[in-house]
Amino acid sequence: MRKLLLCISAIGILVSCSSSNTVINSAHPIHELMKTKQIIFEAQSASPMVTSSLNAIADNGLIPSGSTISRIDLNGNTNYLKIFGDSVSADLPFFGERQFGGGYGTDTGIEFNGLPESYSQEFNSNKQKYTIRFQISDTSDLYTIYMEVFPNQNAVVSINMANRxxxxxNGTIKALKEEE
Incomplete structure (x- = not known):
């Protein structure tokens, strides 16, 4: 009898600890926000690809306080990725290595403004998230952007580049206002 009671309570604990799937309905505000194509993403942290060069920088104490080389805190820094209609623009910091020689100058971040190529936006009802994909180029690089937007307005933006x-x-999205 005691073993039976122990088995039943173990099963009850396991079932109660399982994750829940929250399904958002069609009236959720995230759907309207994504339909407008007037959003701004503001990054709170950057996660560069960790290499031996970045480890050497971290060993010399050259990363911001409160950060690690695999997660750099961006709070207090102005950065954005905007989607407005059929155009996109971004001004995001870059932490990492350039793979091929580049020009000299002060434009070392991820900066672009214009019409993207092959823009797609879709809602995955199984995973309860929006996925946005596009490519855009500037004078020195080709950017492939993959963005995941969740119902709580958290977002993850992954950027692959031809030369870096x-x-x-990681950050949040909100509606883009006229003056932004």
């Missing part, structure tokens, strides 16, 4: 190592940003 990939980087991922």
């Amino acid at each position: 190592n990939p980087i991922r940003f």
